[in-house]
Amino acid sequence: AQSVTQLDSQVxxxxxxxxxxxxxxxxxxxxxxxWYVQYPxxxxxxxxxxxxxxTLVKGINGFEAEFNKSQTSFHLRKPSVHISDxxxxxxxxxxxxxxxxxxxxRGTSLIVHP
Amino acid sequence: ETGVTQTPRHLVMGxxxxxxxxxxxxxxxxxxYWYKQSAKKPLELMFVYSLxxxxxxxxxxxxxxxxxxxxxxxxxxxxxLQPEDSALYLCASSQSGMKIAEQFFGPGxxxxxx
Numbered sequence: 082a083q084s085v086t087q088l089d090s091q092v093x094x095x096x097x098x099x100x101x102x103x104x105x106x107x108x109x110x111x112x113x114x115x116w117y118v119q120y121p122x123x124x125x126x127x128x129x130x131x132x133x134x135x136t137l138v139k140g141i142n143g144f145e146a147e148f149n150k151s152q153t154s155f156h157l158r159k160p161s162v163h164i165s166d167x168x169x170x171x172x173x174x175x176x177x178x179x180x181x182x183x184x185x186x187r188g189t190s191l192i193v194h195p
Numbered sequence: 196e197t198g199v200t201q202t203p204r205h206l207v208m209g210x211x212x213x214x215x216x217x218x219x220x221x222x223x224x225x226x227x228y229w230y231k232q233s234a235k236k237p238l239e240l241m242f243v244y245s246l247x248x249x250x251x252x253x254x255x256x257x258x259x260x261x262x263x264x265x266x267x268x269x270x271x272x273x274x275x276l277q278p279e280d281s282a283l284y285l286c287a288s289s290q291s292g293m294k295i296a297e298q299f300f301g302p303g304x305x306x307x308x309x
Binding site for chain 2: 115117122123124125126127130171181182183185186187188
Protein backbone atom coordinates (compact mmCIF):
# COMPACT_ATOMS: atom_id res chain seq x y z
CA ALA A 82 0.00 0.00 0.00
CA GLN A 83 1.08 3.58 -0.49
CA SER A 84 0.34 6.86 1.23
CA VAL A 85 0.76 10.53 0.38
CA THR A 86 1.40 13.41 2.75
CA GLN A 87 0.96 17.01 1.75
CA LEU A 88 2.61 18.85 4.55
CA ASP A 89 0.86 22.19 4.12
CA SER A 90 -2.91 22.53 4.09
CA GLN A 91 -2.68 26.16 3.02
CA VAL A 92 0.06 28.23 1.38
CA UNK A 93 -0.45 31.98 1.06
CA UNK A 94 1.87 33.83 -1.29
CA UNK A 95 2.05 37.18 -3.04
CA UNK A 96 1.70 37.48 -6.77
CA UNK A 97 4.96 37.06 -8.73
CA UNK A 98 6.63 35.33 -5.78
CA UNK A 99 7.97 31.77 -6.08
CA UNK A 100 6.10 28.91 -4.45
CA UNK A 101 6.78 25.33 -3.44
CA UNK A 102 4.06 22.88 -2.48
CA UNK A 103 5.41 19.85 -0.67
CA UNK A 104 4.48 16.23 -1.20
CA UNK A 105 5.98 13.14 0.41
CA UNK A 106 4.95 9.59 -0.30
CA UNK A 107 5.42 6.19 1.22
CA UNK A 108 5.48 3.00 -0.82
CA UNK A 109 7.20 -0.38 -0.76
CA UNK A 110 7.17 -0.59 -4.57
CA UNK A 111 7.98 1.68 -7.49
CA UNK A 112 5.45 4.41 -8.07
CA UNK A 113 4.19 6.92 -10.55
CA UNK A 114 3.56 10.42 -9.20
CA UNK A 115 1.07 13.08 -10.21
CA TRP A 116 0.04 16.61 -9.36
CA TYR A 117 -3.51 17.71 -10.03
CA VAL A 118 -5.06 21.17 -9.71
CA GLN A 119 -8.67 21.94 -8.83
CA TYR A 120 -10.03 25.40 -9.54
CA PRO A 121 -13.18 26.51 -7.71
CA UNK A 122 -16.31 24.67 -8.79
CA UNK A 123 -14.40 22.38 -11.13
CA UNK A 124 -13.02 18.86 -11.18
CA UNK A 125 -9.35 17.96 -10.91
CA UNK A 126 -7.03 18.56 -13.85
CA UNK A 127 -3.63 16.96 -14.37
CA UNK A 128 -0.72 19.42 -13.97
CA UNK A 129 2.17 17.03 -14.48
CA UNK A 130 3.30 13.47 -13.90
CA UNK A 131 6.46 11.49 -13.24
CA UNK A 132 6.67 8.01 -14.72
CA UNK A 133 10.40 7.47 -15.27
CA UNK A 134 13.49 9.16 -16.67
CA UNK A 135 14.43 12.72 -15.81
CA THR A 136 13.57 13.55 -12.24
CA LEU A 137 12.61 17.12 -13.16
CA VAL A 138 9.20 17.18 -14.73
CA LYS A 139 7.63 20.18 -16.41
CA GLY A 140 3.90 20.63 -16.55
CA ILE A 141 1.29 23.08 -17.68
CA ASN A 142 0.97 26.70 -16.54
CA GLY A 143 4.69 27.01 -15.74
CA PHE A 144 4.71 24.44 -12.95
CA GLU A 145 7.45 21.87 -12.45
CA ALA A 146 8.16 19.14 -9.93
CA GLU A 147 11.20 17.18 -8.93
CA PHE A 148 11.17 13.51 -7.99
CA ASN A 149 13.57 12.71 -5.18
CA LYS A 150 13.65 8.99 -4.56
CA SER A 151 15.95 9.10 -1.53
CA GLN A 152 13.69 11.59 0.21
CA THR A 153 10.50 10.07 -1.24
CA SER A 154 9.35 13.52 -2.25
CA PHE A 155 7.72 15.11 -5.27
CA HIS A 156 7.52 18.82 -4.53
CA LEU A 157 5.74 21.18 -6.91
CA ARG A 158 7.29 24.54 -7.76
CA LYS A 159 6.58 27.65 -9.75
CA PRO A 160 9.07 30.54 -9.99
CA SER A 161 6.45 33.27 -10.24
CA VAL A 162 2.77 32.79 -9.40
CA HIS A 163 -0.27 34.59 -10.73
CA ILE A 164 -3.59 35.37 -9.11
CA SER A 165 -5.10 32.77 -11.43
CA ASP A 166 -3.00 30.03 -9.77
CA UNK A 167 -5.21 30.27 -6.69
CA UNK A 168 -6.60 26.75 -6.42
CA UNK A 169 -6.39 23.44 -4.56
CA UNK A 170 -3.45 21.23 -5.48
CA UNK A 171 -3.41 17.47 -4.99
CA UNK A 172 -0.46 15.11 -5.07
CA UNK A 173 -1.24 11.51 -6.03
CA UNK A 174 0.64 8.23 -6.38
CA UNK A 175 -0.06 4.94 -8.11
CA UNK A 176 1.87 1.73 -8.08
CA UNK A 177 3.88 1.51 -11.29
CA UNK A 178 3.24 -1.32 -13.70
CA UNK A 179 -0.41 -0.90 -14.51
CA UNK A 180 -2.22 0.01 -11.32
CA UNK A 181 -5.05 2.40 -12.03
CA UNK A 182 -6.22 3.19 -8.52
CA UNK A 183 -4.38 6.23 -7.15
CA UNK A 184 -3.87 7.42 -3.61
CA UNK A 185 -4.40 11.14 -3.17
CA UNK A 186 -3.00 13.54 -0.61
CA ARG A 187 -5.32 15.78 1.38
CA GLY A 188 -4.61 18.77 -0.85
CA THR A 189 -2.89 22.13 -0.44
CA SER A 190 -4.79 25.34 -0.92
CA LEU A 191 -2.62 27.88 -2.74
CA ILE A 192 -3.81 31.42 -2.13
CA VAL A 193 -2.17 34.10 -4.24
CA HIS A 194 -2.55 37.66 -2.96
CA PRO A 195 -2.16 40.74 -5.14
CA GLU B 196 -19.24 17.01 -25.66
CA THR B 197 -15.65 16.23 -24.87
CA GLY B 198 -13.88 14.83 -21.84
CA VAL B 199 -15.92 13.76 -18.85
CA THR B 200 -19.38 15.22 -18.27
CA GLN B 201 -21.56 14.99 -15.19
CA THR B 202 -25.23 15.74 -14.67
CA PRO B 203 -26.76 17.35 -12.81
CA ARG B 204 -24.20 19.92 -11.67
CA HIS B 205 -26.22 20.73 -8.57
CA LEU B 206 -28.73 18.61 -6.70
CA VAL B 207 -30.75 19.29 -3.58
CA MET B 208 -32.67 16.38 -2.14
CA GLY B 209 -34.51 15.35 0.97
CA UNK B 210 -33.55 12.34 3.00
CA UNK B 211 -36.43 10.28 1.64
CA UNK B 212 -35.80 11.01 -2.04
CA UNK B 213 -34.27 8.75 -4.64
CA UNK B 214 -32.06 10.33 -7.26
CA UNK B 215 -29.26 9.37 -9.62
CA UNK B 216 -26.06 11.06 -10.69
CA UNK B 217 -24.87 10.49 -14.23
CA UNK B 218 -21.38 10.49 -15.67
CA UNK B 219 -20.34 10.07 -19.28
CA UNK B 220 -16.83 9.93 -20.69
CA UNK B 221 -16.00 10.68 -24.32
CA UNK B 222 -12.35 9.62 -24.16
CA UNK B 223 -12.55 5.94 -25.05
CA UNK B 224 -11.36 4.94 -21.59
CA UNK B 225 -12.21 1.64 -19.97
CA UNK B 226 -12.13 2.53 -16.27
CA UNK B 227 -14.47 4.86 -14.41
CA TYR B 228 -14.50 6.09 -10.83
CA TRP B 229 -16.72 7.81 -8.29
CA TYR B 230 -15.12 10.03 -5.67
CA LYS B 231 -16.64 11.94 -2.77
CA GLN B 232 -15.06 15.27 -1.90
CA SER B 233 -16.12 16.77 1.41
CA ALA B 234 -14.84 19.99 2.89
CA LYS B 235 -11.70 19.54 5.00
CA LYS B 236 -11.48 15.83 4.19
CA PRO B 237 -9.34 13.84 1.76
CA LEU B 238 -10.69 12.80 -1.59
CA GLU B 239 -12.53 9.53 -0.97
CA LEU B 240 -12.61 6.84 -3.63
CA MET B 241 -16.06 5.23 -3.58
CA PHE B 242 -16.21 2.85 -6.55
CA VAL B 243 -14.14 1.80 -9.54
CA TYR B 244 -15.32 -0.03 -12.64
CA SER B 245 -12.89 -1.37 -15.20
CA LEU B 246 -12.70 -4.19 -17.71
CA UNK B 247 -10.91 -6.27 -15.14
CA UNK B 248 -12.88 -5.66 -12.00
CA UNK B 249 -15.22 -3.64 -9.85
CA UNK B 250 -13.67 -2.20 -6.71
CA UNK B 251 -15.69 -0.93 -3.79
CA UNK B 252 -14.59 1.05 -0.81
CA UNK B 253 -16.05 -1.01 2.02
CA UNK B 254 -16.71 2.09 4.09
CA UNK B 255 -19.24 3.46 1.58
CA UNK B 256 -22.81 3.02 2.91
CA UNK B 257 -25.28 0.90 0.98
CA UNK B 258 -27.46 3.94 0.34
CA UNK B 259 -25.01 4.63 -2.51
CA UNK B 260 -25.37 2.18 -5.40
CA UNK B 261 -23.25 2.38 -8.55
CA UNK B 262 -24.18 1.17 -12.00
CA UNK B 263 -21.95 0.94 -15.04
CA UNK B 264 -23.96 -0.24 -18.08
CA UNK B 265 -21.02 0.23 -20.48
CA UNK B 266 -17.52 1.66 -20.52
CA UNK B 267 -18.76 5.18 -21.31
CA UNK B 268 -21.48 5.62 -18.70
CA UNK B 269 -21.50 5.51 -14.94
CA UNK B 270 -24.35 6.18 -12.53
CA UNK B 271 -24.55 6.67 -8.80
CA UNK B 272 -27.99 5.88 -7.42
CA UNK B 273 -28.87 7.62 -4.18
CA UNK B 274 -31.58 6.71 -1.69
CA UNK B 275 -32.41 7.69 1.89
CA LEU B 276 -29.32 9.84 2.18
CA GLN B 277 -28.17 11.66 5.30
CA PRO B 278 -27.11 15.30 5.68
CA GLU B 279 -23.49 14.19 6.07
CA ASP B 280 -23.65 12.87 2.51
CA SER B 281 -23.68 16.45 1.26
CA ALA B 282 -20.51 16.84 -0.78
CA LEU B 283 -19.08 17.24 -4.25
CA TYR B 284 -19.27 13.96 -6.14
CA LEU B 285 -16.63 13.62 -8.80
CA CYS B 286 -16.52 11.17 -11.65
CA ALA B 287 -13.25 10.27 -13.35
CA SER B 288 -12.05 7.98 -16.10
CA SER B 289 -8.75 6.48 -17.16
CA GLN B 290 -7.34 3.82 -19.42
CA SER B 291 -6.66 0.82 -17.24
CA GLY B 292 -4.11 -1.78 -18.25
CA MET B 293 -1.67 0.87 -19.36
CA LYS B 294 1.34 2.21 -17.53
CA ILE B 295 0.02 5.72 -17.59
CA ALA B 296 -2.80 5.81 -15.08
CA GLU B 297 -3.64 9.50 -15.01
CA GLN B 298 -7.26 10.30 -14.44
CA PHE B 299 -9.56 12.69 -16.20
CA PHE B 300 -12.20 14.27 -14.00
CA GLY B 301 -15.62 15.67 -14.60
CA PRO B 302 -16.74 18.98 -13.06
CA GLY B 303 -18.63 17.24 -10.28
CA UNK B 304 -22.15 17.24 -8.89
CA UNK B 305 -22.66 19.41 -5.82
CA UNK B 306 -25.11 17.43 -3.66
CA UNK B 307 -26.99 18.94 -0.74
CA UNK B 308 -29.09 16.68 1.48
CA UNK B 309 -31.66 18.46 3.60
